[in-house]
Amino acid sequence: MWERPSLLVGMVSQVCAILKNIEILNFALTLEHLEAAFYKQGLMKYSKKAFKKAGHPGWVRGRFQQIAEHEKAHVQFLTSAITAAGAQAVEACEYQFPDTDPNSFIDTAYALESVGVSAYNGAAAFINNKAYLTVAASILGVEARHSAWINSAARNSNPWSTAFETPLDLNQVFSIASGFIKKCPNSNPPLPVKAFPSLVVSNYSLGKPAHAKFDCKGQKGLFAAFLLGTGTIFTPIKDGIFEIDIPKELKCWVYVVVTNDGGKVSDETIVAGPAILNFPCGA
Known part of the structure; x- marks a missing residue:
């Protein structure tokens, strides 16, 4: 007689865990949409000639084209994972980026990739599905490679900071990301995040x-x-x-x-x- 309430509690806990994992994946997808849009818009604005005029060899823009493809793949993969779980995936928003030339594009790219690394590090603590955690770790590794390459090869600086990456929680990451977001579709499912006042x-x-x-x-x-x-x-x-x-x-x-x-x-x-x-x- 007492097993049914325990079973019900267990089922509710599992459902809540699934919903939490989907929310985290949608949060990650929100960031990937942002990055994918940034690279798409930037590469449309700045040609190989513009990169060369800014002091960069042609292969630098070529690497950014590869990064753009990675971010596009991340969007497609996360969207498929969310929809395969029977949930609604967030769609891309309207964005505003501060870049005005290839160099500011590179600086912004470094910022977005570095925040992405901090985001995946911080989100890992909230993912209790091992398969999802593995996927997040796989994307994290690539985002870290992006950040390291941009800062070392494209910005002529250090490929890393300290011996440890800095994790940020969901609200901290969203507070940074929201500065690039103008408007999101009303149909997007709500995310469990809020933005702190700017600093x-x-x-x-x-x-x-x-x-x-x-x-x-x-x-x-x-x-x-x-x-x-x-x-x-x-x-x-x-x-x-x-x-x-x-x-x-x-x-x-x-x-x-x-x-x-x-x-x-x-x-x-x-x-x-x-x-x-x-x-x-x-x-």
């Missing part, structure tokens, strides 16, 4: 104060949390003047968020961000 950090350099622009809604006692690898460094934000001290030990690719807690970064403590900071890596 802009300008004129920053190691060991010096920088100006931060965000909507604090009169809050005081705030902190800047610098996310690098699997660690976090907190520095207080000076009340009223929106000034933050940049730690000397930062290097390479770093995310920063504003929090109301000097020791914890979570959806409950984040006030604004993330913003992306890019420091010299050294050789």
Whole structure:
């Protein structure tokens, strides 16, 4: 007599787990749609001649064509996986990208690929289906290769940051991605994410104060949390003047968020961000 409620609970748990996995896959598909659209639009705008004029040999654009094909394949694969599970896959949105020439296109590509790596790293904790996790790990590896190639071969910088990648949770990633999204189809299934208020950090350099622009809604006692690898460094934000001290030990690719807690970064403590900071890596 007591087995039926337990069985029902188990079935409900399985259904919830499936729905959660589909939501994560749709979130990943949202990011892949964004990347695929970025490369498609950019390669239509910038010819091989434009890349050469910007100081890049022809094979650089050729590599970006390959990356564009990868992102298109990711979109097709995730769409098929979601529909095969009997769920609705999100469709592409309308986007706005900041690139105005081949060099800014390359910089934006590096940002999108690096955020993609952080997204797949962070999302892994929410996937309990081993097959889906394997697929996510497979895409993660390719996104990391994209990021490394872009920063080393196309930007003449370091192919990696620290010994560990920096994971971001779903809301942190969506907060960055939403800056590129103008409008999505009303028919798209809702995603379990929200965007935090934007954060802009300008004129920053190691060991010096920088100006931060965000909507604090009169809050005081705030902190800047610098996310690098699997660690976090907190520095207080000076009340009223929106000034933050940049730690000397930062290097390479770093995310920063504003929090109301000097020791914890979570959806409950984040006030604004993330913003992306890019420091010299050294050789």
